Amino acid sequence: MNDRVRNEITGGVVIGPAIMGRDITLRLPARVPAALLGLPPWSAAFTGRDAELAEVLETLAPHREDGGSAAVVVTAAAVGGLAGIGKTELAVQAARAALSRGWFPGGVLFVDMFGYDDDRRRDPAPVLDGLLRALGVPGEHVPPDGADRARLYASVLAEFAARGRRVLVVVDNAGTEDQARPLLPAAGGCAAIVTSRHTLGLLGARLLDLDVLGPAAAVDMLDRTLRVARPRDTRVADRPHDAAEIARMCGHLPLALRIVAALLAEDPARPLSAIAADLRGPHPLEELRYAETAVRTAFELSYRRLDGEQARVFRLLPLNPGPEVSTRAAAILAGVDDAAARRTLEGLARAHLVERGTGYGRWRTHDLVRRFADDHGRLRAAADGREAAQSRLYDHYLTRTGAAVARLAPQNQVVDGFPDQRKALEWLDAEYPNLRATVLTAGSGHPEVALNLVLALPHFLDRRRRFNDWITLAGLARAAARHLGDSRGEGRALNGLGLALRQTRRFHEAIAAHQDAARLFQEIGDRYGEASALNNLSLVLRELRRFDEAVAVLRQDLEICRDLHDHYAEGLVLNNLGLALREARRPEEAVTVCRDAVRIFQDLGDAHGESSALNNLGMALREVGRFDEAVAVLGQDLEICRSSEDRHGEAQSLNALGLVSRELGRLEAAVTAHRDGAQIFRELDDRHGEAQSLNALALALRELGRYEEAVTAHLDAAGIFRDLDDRHGADVALGDLARTREARRSAGALISNVGGHEDERDGAPGAGA
Numbered sequence: 001m002n003d004r005v006r007n008e009i010t011g012g013v014v015i016g017p018a019i020m021g022r023d024i025t026l027r028l029p030a031r032v033p034a035a036l037l038g039l040p041p042w043s044a045a046f047t048g049r050d051a052e053l054a055e056v057l058e059t060l061a062p063h064r065e066d067g068g069s070a071a072v073v074v075t076a077a078a079v080g081g082l083a084g085i086g087k088t089e090l091a092v093q094a095a096r097a098a099l100s101r102g103w104f105p106g107g108v109l110f111v112d113m114f115g116y117d118d119d120r121r122r123d124p125a126p127v128l129d130g131l132l133r134a135l136g137v138p139g140e141h142v143p144p145d146g147a148d149r150a151r152l153y154a155s156v157l158a159e160f161a162a163r164g165r166r167v168l169v170v171v172d173n174a175g176t177e178d179q180a181r182p183l184l185p186a187a188g189g190c191a192a193i194v195t196s197r198h199t200l201g202l203l204g205a206r207l208l209d210l211d212v213l214g215p216a217a218a219v220d221m222l223d224r225t226l227r228v229a230r231p232r233d234t235r236v237a238d239r240p241h242d243a244a245e246i247a248r249m250c251g252h253l254p255l256a257l258r259i260v261a262a263l264l265a266e267d268p269a270r271p272l273s274a275i276a277a278d279l280r281g282p283h284p285l286e287e288l289r290y291a292e293t294a295v296r297t298a299f300e301l302s303y304r305r306l307d308g309e310q311a312r313v314f315r316l317l318p319l320n321p322g323p324e325v326s327t328r329a330a331a332i333l334a335g336v337d338d339a340a341a342r343r344t345l346e347g348l349a350r351a352h353l354v355e356r357g358t359g360y361g362r363w364r365t366h367d368l369v370r371r372f373a374d375d376h377g378r379l380r381a382a383a384d385g386r387e388a389a390q391s392r393l394y395d396h397y398l399t400r401t402g403a404a405v406a407r408l409a410p411q412n413q414v415v416d417g418f419p420d421q422r423k424a425l426e427w428l429d430a431e432y433p434n435l436r437a438t439v440l441t442a443g444s445g446h447p448e449v450a451l452n453l454v455l456a457l458p459h460f461l462d463r464r465r466r467f468n469d470w471i472t473l474a475g476l477a478r479a480a481a482r483h484l485g486d487s488r489g490e491g492r493a494l495n496g497l498g499l500a501l502r503q504t505r506r507f508h509e510a511i512a513a514h515q516d517a518a519r520l521f522q523e524i525g526d527r528y529g530e531a532s533a534l535n536n537l538s539l540v541l542r543e544l545r546r547f548d549e550a551v552a553v554l555r556q557d558l559e560i561c562r563d564l565h566d567h568y569a570e571g572l573v574l575n576n577l578g579l580a581l582r583e584a585r586r587p588e589e590a591v592t593v594c595r596d597a598v599r600i601f602q603d604l605g606d607a608h609g610e611s612s613a614l615n616n617l618g619m620a621l622r623e624v625g626r627f628d629e630a631v632a633v634l635g636q637d638l639e640i641c642r643s644s645e646d647r648h649g650e651a652q653s654l655n656a657l658g659l660v661s662r663e664l665g666r667l668e669a670a671v672t673a674h675r676d677g678a679q680i681f682r683e684l685d686d687r688h689g690e691a692q693s694l695n696a697l698a699l700a701l702r703e704l705g706r707y708e709e710a711v712t713a714h715l716d717a718a719g720i721f722r723d724l725d726d727r728h729g730a731d732v733a734l735g736d737l738a739r740t741r742e743a744r745r746s747a748g749a750l751i752s753n754v755g756g757h758e759d760e761r762d763g764a765p766g767a768g769a
Helices: 050-060 087-100 124-134 146-162 177-183 215-229 240-249 254-266 272-279 295-303 308-319 327-334 338-350 367-379 386-408 421-442 447-456 458-463 467-484 487-503 507-524 527-543 547-563 567-583 587-604 607-623 627-643 647-663 667-683 687-703 707-723 727-768
Strands: 007-010 024-027 076-080 107-112 167-172 191-196 206-209 324-326 362-364
Touching (some): 050 076, 050 191, 050 206, 087 107, 087 167, 087 191, 124 146, 124 177, 146 167, 146 177, 167 177, 177 191, 215 240, 254 295, 295 367, 308 327, 308 338, 308 367, 324 327, 324 421, 327 338, 327 386, 386 421, 386 447, 386 458, 421 458, 421 467, 447 467, 447 487, 467 487, 487 507, 507 527, 527 547, 567 607, 607 627, 607 647, 647 667, 647 687, 687 727, 707 727
Parallel strands (some): 076 191, 107 167, 167 191
8 A cells, every 4th residue: 555645635624424545635615505694684673772782792702712711701692582572683683793794704504493383393303404404414414313413513513613614503482491402502612692582591601681672762663664664754753752652552562663663654644643542442462463473472472381370370460550569469469478479470580471670579561461461361360360369469568558657657666577667668669659550440449448558658658758649649549438438538538638738839728628637537526537637737827827827726636635645646746836836936935845746756766756846946946046955956856867868857957957057157057058958858859948948048158248159049949939839938038139139239339449449549659650
């Protein structure tokens, strides 16, 4: 045998037997086979996914070895999301961009696994047969066994990568990890994109869960998609409000937007307002259909993949009236323990039929998916125990709200799982949208739920200054009480309504509400209710500067509270009586009454009440000229407010400290206090408090000779008072403004005179010279 025979195979990847012989050189063509360029068409209307596209491309980019790097190199991106959210389009756009950058000279393999369609679902083994053939493997060399095919496929892709011909694999619409895993290249070689309606957490890929488009991007996509079909169509640009409304009712879901664009393109005379009206109807999912493409059909394929318990919980979730549901509330709905509910919700989230909410243990559902689930839930109402589930949820919200609000009262310690006020407030803040929605929806079928929930909420609504909501909810509660024939409930609803009306400065309406409440309580012999209504009536009378009437009402109220031995109510009445006495120009009496209020709240351990009483005591001490005592008392008030994170109380305390500081001649301190107070009032949207702080700030600035700043602050205060229809406040601010301008003129004249004298003196020597 000739030992000079040399065999060399270069220029490609060889699969199967190679011919051995003298000086044989086999070179594969450099051109990429057509089978490796197969991508579906991409959309010219693609928009709103810049960040997501960049994240996928970061995974696909070639990675260079850097020696000491400990970074994990991931070569597959798993894009998950709700049906119709645009996963395939993102994958295609990413593949297109990667190819254009020359990252995959070996080409791209694309395969749709139809993972959610029982009739067309594909197994990996036959798919591997096609992929191997596309890679140039002769059919006779494709192994019959699926596992052998997967090993050969991985080897071929690795060899392509080793020869500088990386291949991108796009596995679209995979139902499970097992359906996708055999099709992925080995790490460090080629790369892959997998799309699925599930989060494929065990795939070893970088996870990217798509959300719906933002509002602006959704409108842009609607416009672009329509103009692909009809380039001169300007309906979206001409009617931006209607377009935004359509996008919102489509839930900013790309599939729904594409269907609407197709409907518009089909009928150029159809106005956007007509489609918006159709989508506002009782069956929006039926409107989101074009030929064989429908949002409901897309959701149905995902729904069919759920197991029995997941499907049941999915159908019950729309019974929660608010935007999010907690794991605990879902467990109550389903009648299972929290752990079982959590596992079910995690499975639904993995399938993207629910989404994780604003925090751990909170869940939400896309609006269209919610409609879809509710439709199925109504069809299976009896089997699912829907009515009993609704009642359980309402009972849960009523019980927990009562416990949380009770924990806000300082005399209560651990109350039904709420160890402190912070936890109670956290629960109320998180659940308030659900509680509000429950009142809005329960009134017709469950008036007792609407009434009792509103009656439980005033302390929280006041603390969080949700006064406009309170007015709405109190009106619904009053209607529910009348429906139930509950006079006490109606009186309590009226009392709360009056409080909210006072805070929004609708004083005459507030007086009527409190007087009606007091009358109702008197008629049924409810002295506690009557005392509460009288106390609140006095607050409104004070706002209208009817101070003597307020004092008389509070004296009557105080007598009732003492007869009932209700020390907390007595403290509240004394506090308000102190205010009324001070405003009635009886400050010495006010000091005595406010001290009694402080003592009661301290005995009860009520920091919030103590803070309010200290504030009133400090202002009364100021009026009798005991300024140093006032500073000490108001300092205590400020410390309590800050430690309890009572921002509104802090602003009131700062304003009071500013007034006393000005009396003591500490003008810079007064300016700082008033500025800080005004800023907090502004942040809390308490415009009246802001105006009071601004006018007090102006007075301090005037005394410092900073007249321009003072004028601006007076004008701002007067403008706010006018906006609020507070004529007395506006008159005070304008009167102070006039005095500030007069002071500025006087100061200007003095400077002018002094300046003239100096000029005369300075000029004389010059003239003599």
